[in-house]
Amino acid sequence: MCARRMVMVKEEMRRGPWTEQEDLQLAWFAALFGERRWDFIAKVSGLNRTGKSCRMRWVNYLHPSLKHGRMTPQEECLILELHSRWGNRWSRIARKLPGRTDNEIKNYWRTHMRKRAQEEKRSFSPSRTTTSPADDFPIGSEPRAEAEAEAEAEAEAEAGRQLSSSCMSLGLDEDSQGADWCSMDQAWNEMAMPEAIDGRSFEDCRENTTTAWPSSMPSPPMWECCTASLWKTDEEEEEEEELDSAAFGL
DNA sequence: AAGCAAGGCAACCGCAGAAGT
DNA sequence: CACTTCTGCGGTTGCCTTGCT
Numbered sequence: 001m002c003a004r005r006m007v008m009v010k011e012e013m014r015r016g017p018w019t020e021q022e023d024l025q026l027a028w029f030a031a032l033f034g035e036r037r038w039d040f041i042a043k044v045s046g047l048n049r050t051g052k053s054c055r056m057r058w059v060n061y062l063h064p065s066l067k068h069g070r071m072t073p074q075e076e077c078l079i080l081e082l083h084s085r086w087g088n089r090w091s092r093i094a095r096k097l098p099g100r101t102d103n104e105i106k107n108y109w110r111t112h113m114r115k116r117a118q119e120e121k122r123s124f125s126p127s128r129t130t131t132s133p134a135d136d137f138p139i140g141s142e143p144r145a146e147a148e149a150e151a152e153a154e155a156e157a158e159a160g161r162q163l164s165s166s167c168m169s170l171g172l173d174e175d176s177q178g179a180d181w182c183s184m185d186q187a188w189n190e191m192a193m194p195e196a197i198d199g200r201s202f203e204d205c206r207e208n209t210t211t212a213w214p215s216s217m218p219s220p221p222m223w224e225c226c227t228a229s230l231w232k233t234d235e236e237e238e239e240e241e242e243l244d245s246a247a248f249g250l
Numbered sequence: 251a252a253g254c255a256a257g258g259c260a261a262c263c264g265c266a267g268a269a270g271t
Numbered sequence: 272c273a274c275t276t277c278t279g280c281g282g283t284t285g286c287c288t289t290g291c292t
Contacts, residue, residue, distance in 0.1 A: 015261080015262080016260095016261075016262095016286090017260070017261080017286085018260090018261090036277090036278085037277080038277080038278080039276080039277070050262095051277075051278090052262085052263095052277090052278085052279095053261080053262080055277095055278075055279085056260090056261070056262080057260090057261085059279090060260075060261085061260080088281065088282085089280090089281090090280075090281065091279070091280055091281085102279095102280070102281080103259085103260080103261090103281095104259085106281075106282085107258070107259055107260085108258095108259095110258095111257065111258060111259085114257095115257085
């Protein structure tokens with residue numbers, strides 16, 4: 001049904017999840033033409049995806065220097081600290097976490113902070129448990145949704161601030177591997193083994209990808225030429241961040 | 251075993267700014 | 272200088288997986 005429609009609407013761009021074949025194609029063309037001109041790459045690769053979509057896929061998933069796996073406690077700590085300092089500047093925060101993307105960090109923050117916020121909410125307002133939220137606002141009324149969303153956002157932010165400060169007050173930093181730095185969740189502490197991430201590193205994946213590479217495509221060297229510095233911090237930005245740090249007395 | 255809810259994450263969207271013409 | 276195109280960012284959505292009842 002969908003395929004039929006695709007045939008009918010010839011120029012329609014492909015959307016949704018990427019297939020392995022598409023990934024290979026994109027990686028190949030990105031290596032060939034560089035990590036720029038995504039519209040051009042999208043066209044010549046015949047992927048029938050938008051340049052934007054290609055770029056997103058590359059940056060968030062295919063780039064060789066990306067880490068794939070759970071956040072380490074150090075990374076979590078860093079995210080909390082940087083978020084308390086910079087707010088939702090995900091790309092900026094991501095630059096401080098080599099191998100992590102803004103999207104990944106954003107997702108991480110949202111899911112974990114929301115969870116945390118919900119816990120906070122429960123523990124701080126026991127009285128609310130006795131009355132249903134619907135008591136305050138009739139079902140379907142706008143104010144309820146808005147107020148709840150606002151409260152949730154504030155709770156998330158507060159959770160972050162608290163975690164961040166507890167993180168700092170414990171004197172935790174890059175050396176805090178495996179430290180019992182907060183009780184956010186026992187599971188968080190169990191992530192402390194980078195080697196255990198899925199049992200494999202991206203290097204492994206890269207090798208596998210290379211071996212599975214179509215014979216018509218050159219393999220290993222392309223990775224070398226395209227690993228260039230997605231995560232290298234721009235010097236100017238770096239300077240600015242230093243200034244920020246100084247201003248915050250860190 | 252089936253149904254449902256929540257969690258996790260990939261992907262998309264809209265906008266703003268930079269770069270090119 | 273104005274306009275167009277491209278890139279990057281942050282917010283949001285929707286699908287898949289996992290855990291619970």
